[in-house]
Amino acid sequence: MQNGLESLTTDEIAAASGVSTRTFFNYYPNKEAAAIGHPPEFSESDKEALRTGTAPLAADIKRLLGRHIETLAKDEAILRMVGKILRCNEKARGILDGFLSAQREDLTEVFCSRIGNRQTAAALAHSATNAIGGAIFLWEHEDGITLSQALDRVWEGLMDASRLLSSTGE
Amino acid sequence: MQNGLESLTTDEIAAASGVSTRTFFNYYPNKEAAAIGHPPEFSESDKEALRTGTAPLAADIKRLLGRHIETLAKDEAILRMVGKILRCNEKARGILDGFLSAQREDLTEVFCSRIGNRQTAAALAHSATNAIGGAIFLWEHEDGITLSQALDRVWEGLMDASRLLSSTGE
DNA sequence: AAAAACCTTGCACAGTCTGCAAGTTTTGCA
């Protein structure tokens, strides 16, 4: 069993769900999309807080990410299972990638309305979504660490990296 | 024609390549992988230069990225075609994502050996690969801009973002 | 209670991809 998904047929999934295979495909465009579902979005109020926040930008971003990771932490089991699927199913990765790209664009708009410059906003949005992804990755690969702790570690790395990039020496 | 790839069957591709369909699948694991191919890697010597460089980190990174984007610029036609495929084929996105993740890990090692801290290295690697992706995106969506110019714009955004993140005020 | 809108399902079908068992070509070496 390389995947878990690959060894599950749509017939089996449909039967287990108590609908016909045809109906399964009325609900979901394909097997992978059904398996990974739709990842949670950043909350509107958190985005609004980021848009209008007055604390240093880094602090406001960290708050958004922290709250988002808390949301994710509510479904650790799902997160772990989805991670397993993503690790060995290319199509699933592509589908998730689509969702995350949309979220990143969304976040880019938020940053854009706070700081004005689109390229800068895009870089920030990338950093933010990478931090979430990185935190999940760390949490998956390191025992006895919570998602929040993982985010803190990743965040520190991002802060270090930012300092390194913006300083002229090393 | 939503995709271009979806309306092309493997039978057609194989026939056009002068081999049987079965042989096509001996060469490539699937249609999408065949269509997008393997993206170019960062050159070993450029990575080595980054590993052992003594200029400010940002300058060394920028050099690596600049040289990589020059490599990409040699095949603009391919880049454009692959972009078109990626935009509407989830499986292809997932496959590319796998390649790029591997490249990013590779780059993480490079940064790691230069600066020591793994999380920081990972953040830098993310920023670097995002810059490449962002530059291609910008080049695709803005008329009359070269890849190098696009990279410069994206790079400025990254520098701004780094300063914003590492400063306590705004 | 009839009509309209909606949902589920079966069926046929196009397409991807794999394993297997030939057959064919290339390589290497005697």
Place this chain on the structure above:
DNA sequence: TGCAAAACTTGCAGACTGTGCAAGGTTTTT
């Protein structure tokens, strides 16, 4: 040169995903 081994190509059968369509059933509306 010539033959055996290795490597490659192919056809075929088959499992599986996903779609269009039309028939049948359910729910909602009037």
